[in-house]
Amino acid sequence: MSPPPPLSEAERFARLRLARTDRVGPVTFRQLLDRYETAERALEALPELVRRAGGRGDGPPPVDQIEAEYAAGDRIGAQLIVLGDAAYPEPLAATDPSPPVLWTLGDVSLMSRPCIAVVGARIASAGGQRIARGLAQQLGEAGHVVVSGLARGIDGAAHAGGLPTGTVAVLGGGVDDVYPPDNADLYRQIVEQGCIVSESPVGARAQAKDFPRRNRIISGLSRGVIVVEAELRSGSLITARLAAEQGRDVFAVPGSPLDPRSRGPNELLRQGAILCEGLEDVERAFSTLRTLREPGPDNLFRGAPDEVDQALIERVADLLSPTPTPRDELARAAKAPIGAVAAALLELSLAGRATLLPGGLASL
Structure with missing residues (x-):
């Protein structure tokens, strides 16, 4: 399999901006990339996702804040590596979740x-x-x-x-x-x-x-x-x-x-x-070791609707508790496809109503 094409500078900038967005942790970051394929598209979709799930927030940080972070890295000779870059370490990319960005010296x-x-x-x-x-x-x-x-x-x-x-x-x-x-x-x-x-x-x-x-x-x-x-x-x-x-x-x-x-x-x-x-x-x-764990399963959002039904979002929210619950268990209880439930959980997390955890778990 040929390696993916290198990321554009605009996409690398967008990935850093997405990673610095309030309520976007490593799990949410990876799922947004899975759902929208690029950070640029994910940033465009964020305001509507938050609104639909009943949340409020400041949205992504302003562009000048990210430019200032780049400038601070340049001043000390640091290199930025984002998830998807060729220099991103493969073992770390295979973890759940992977850090979205790394600064290095x-x-x-x-x-x-x-x-x-x-x-x-x-x-x-x-x-x-x-x-x-x-x-x-x-x-x-x-x-x-x-x-x-x-x-x-x-x-x-x-x-x-x-x-x-x-x-x-x-x-x-x-x-x-x-x-x-x-x-x-x-x-x-x-x-x-x-x-x-x-x-x-x-x-x-x-x-x-x-x-x-x-x-x-x-x-x-x-x-x-x-x-x-x-x-x-x-x-x-x-x-x-x-x-x-x-x-x-x-x-x-x-x-x-x-x-x-x-x-x-x-x-x-x-x-x-x-x-x-x-x-x-x-x-x-x-x-005698086996190889390191391979990257996770196929894209969760394949086949999921572009816009999640409002009733499903609220149904999934009602099923959540402070105890972390497997995503597939939530899907069974909601009587909905796993992709649609994953999309609903993603929107609830961006609205501050759910927490996405490693291993496919979610909680209030």
Whole structure:
């Protein structure tokens, strides 16, 4: 199959504008592209979709706001990659949902090479940092790119070990948001020798809500995720859970039961994670691995009506609850085709009356 034609600059601009539109998250973005084929057409349709589903909103951000984001990226030498670009990493494009846009600094080709994430505790032991650094070095020498989140502790040690052979740092804030500040020297080295990536606008400062999105990119770029040290309630275990949901493999470095930082990896091992004591454990697992999960099913909206019946929109809205419900279950209850129900859910989400979730789920 021949690759799709490159996106025009107008379409790339429209995709960034659509991604920055209020109530358009990654799931909604992908479904709008499925339904309207281009972001330009989706932007034209948005006001009527919101009105029909009984919502109000400011609509897409003004053009000058998006031009300002482009200009901010140009000032620091950042590159924008939108979903559909040739440079967009294939493993990330196969996730549900894929980040609509990525800002990058450095060597973007690293994201298209075989990647493995190494994550763990911010307040890490000296031994844990030594393990992470050594693992990253071994992985790099074996041809893998090390991915992590540029946090203190395990993340920083993993980046340092992978720096000579290629490392990717995924940030919660913009690609110019150096956090924590004491990793500033490491950040500069990664810009020169590796790649910095974020889906946040240039200039954005990281907030708590940004880190789950960052963790999804870390796992989505990677064939597997290695957890070195982590407490039971930690971002590293969230990354491991996301990896499992995305069809990636989860590795855990065992540790002493006397150290609370070992409770996370040890619990992952009880749940079926692959024990990792060195490169050979990773290589052994990958030698028997299936390929990464392929992109999702055919377009949901094929055969759906151009304009959804108002009565169906309200019927679907009545069926929603705070508990996430599978889309096909809603279709059965509404006695309507799946494509029409998907279109109704899309319009309800744009009106602020529904939330679309990964895996075909929806809730109030």
